[in-house]
Amino acid sequence: MLDQRKAFILATVVYEYVATAEPVGSVALTQKYNLGVSSATVRNEMAELEAAGYLVQPHTSAGRVPSDAGYRTYVDQLMRPETLPIDEQRHIRDEFREASRKLEEVIEDTTRLLGQLAKNVAFTVAPARDSQTFRHAQLIWLSERTGLAIIVTSLGVAAQRQFEHGAQIEADDLTRLSNVLNARLGGKTLRAIVALDLADIVREQGLPEELGHAVEAAFQSALRSDGAPLVSSSGAQHLLDQPEFQDLRKLRSILRIIEEQKSLYELVADSMASEGPAVKIGHELGSDEITECSIVTVPYGFGGEMVGVLAILGPRRMPYARLMALAAGTAESLNRHLADAEIR
């Protein structure tokens, strides 16, 4: 456990380093903050903090920089949680007011907004298709040969698929079948529905085999082929403003990760279970390529269930309190929006 003075020094080092991106030395610290002791004392304390693993020295004649453990202690125990400034709260709310009603666009717009406000890379994990609850199926008679199947979940239209049907099918047949499907499947998840024998239901209704296949195909196409949920990202340009990514090699490996949806998903997949905003720092991310980064995550959802994750990725040297407040505020607006738009 850290005594009060060490805690204060650690917190100040983190704060200063976040602000300046320069290793912070004992003299600069005593001059800038009112520590009540001399730089020599601070030096001694810093040496002990380094021995305890909270700080590291880039090289002998440089100041100190927080280690992963240092940031972790700062986030968990030392920093004062922030709340979002009123005008920013309003800004976010306004963005959502004119948000489109299509789920993908809402998610995408949210990502963009978060990236802008955070001045860092933002990314979002969209709701997994297979766990969405089925609300409605509508089979539409388009012409004598073709029909259209539309699958609606609580989050909106999940799939549409055109199919061919035999000439003997009439609009009424499709309406009837839609009603049967709605009655039988309502409230189940898509995953559960795909496991069922839908062709059998169609057969019961005395409708042709091929219509059964069409229905199955429609539900099937509602699931993403690769299973992993959609991830969208925004704000990669902000990385270039960070002194830690002036090195092209670092930048490249991080950009590669950002452009790969799967990698991003894996970084935050477990965060959906957390309550409220959470932080992963450096090595905690479990990937060698981005040990220089941290990620702030917050799950979102509605009706008591979390369906996706908002995330902010940046250098470890990030303003944690602010970004956590920002992520939380954005998630809250998103939650409200989703609840409003939910199809029951």
Place this chain on the structure above:
Amino acid sequence: MLDQRKAFILATVVYEYVATAEPVGSVALTQKYNLGVSSATVRNEMAELEAAGYLVQPHTSAGRVPSDAGYRTYVDQLMRPETLPIDEQRHIRDEFREASRKLEEVIEDTTRLLGQLAKNVAFTVAPARDSQTFRHAQLIWLSERTGLAIIVTSLGVAAQRQFEHGAQIEADDLTRLSNVLNARLGGKTLRAIVALDLADIVREQGLPEELGHAVEAAFQSALRSDGAPLVSSSGAQHLLDQPEFQDLRKLRSILRIIEEQKSLYELVADSMASEGPAVKIGHELGSDEITECSIVTVPYGFGGEMVGVLAILGPRRMPYARLMALAAGTAESLNRHLADAEIR
């Protein structure tokens, strides 16, 4: 007009510079390619090509580099058009075979594929919503209080919107209204429909005012609020591999453009009218910030109408013939896919 020898030298300089990214000198050129004349002669020719504006010298003691005009001449007159290798053609076709049926996902997957194969930044302009032709409206009775409106265009579901209706509305009313809308509006563009007085049609049917508003709102939400079509991009990481973008400032300004959908759209908006692949080189792009880049574009669409653009953005020093073949091949597969998926 260039005589044959000058043309050959220009073509060779472009070819060599594209391959090596180093300014090419007269000696290197004579050694590597069988020119049949000495380096001194080549020097004279190159000096004339420079005077004519086809080549430029980064500095006095360096080799030559093609100018915008040099590249333009190369693309228009000198290069031999390529065709896509068979295995790559097959690769593209296979990707489309397992492509999802949702328009946004098809476009997104195409972008990713194009970025990967081109090893450059790829981006796509999605079909503008307002020019899509209306195919079907389905008003669905969900509960005593709520309904769901779904708008289908030739490219699939364009919008869904939940609405509240008075308790006296029954499922049959909604079906009847859907049929009327389909009969009256079929084949019109969404833009034309939004200009109509839809509430009037609803009134004619003896249905309540609020239902009219719901229908109007549904069509309205099918259009993107800002009017500009959706642009998605992929492959920004490839920029880092290019020697011309090792400079962070250049990189930053280009990344910023790539992340702004509107800028990208403006760069290629006029390319939708072109037939087959086209190229814009350096200053031709009309933007000061990306004079170091070129863009290969190809429009895509179906049924004789072009609805969007595929584009590849990279350094001016790009393999034009190959990228044009690649863009054309990808567009062709996309066209076929869209035609198959079109809702009639």
Place this chain on the structure above:
DNA sequence: GCTGGCACTCCTAGTCTGTGACTGCTAAGT
């Protein structure tokens, strides 16, 4: 236990210099 002083370390930025890759020009050859 704190502080001022001091020797020591080591990064950084700036300057300088040699090297090599070009060019343009000239004069001679075909």
Place this chain on the structure above:
DNA sequence: ACTTAGCAGTCACAGACTAGGAGTGCCAGC
């Protein structure tokens, strides 16, 4: 009238070197 060999001149680039400065650790005195 072209072409070519030769040569002097230019200039970016990389490596070596240096001075400056920030910061540390340690020690002796308060």
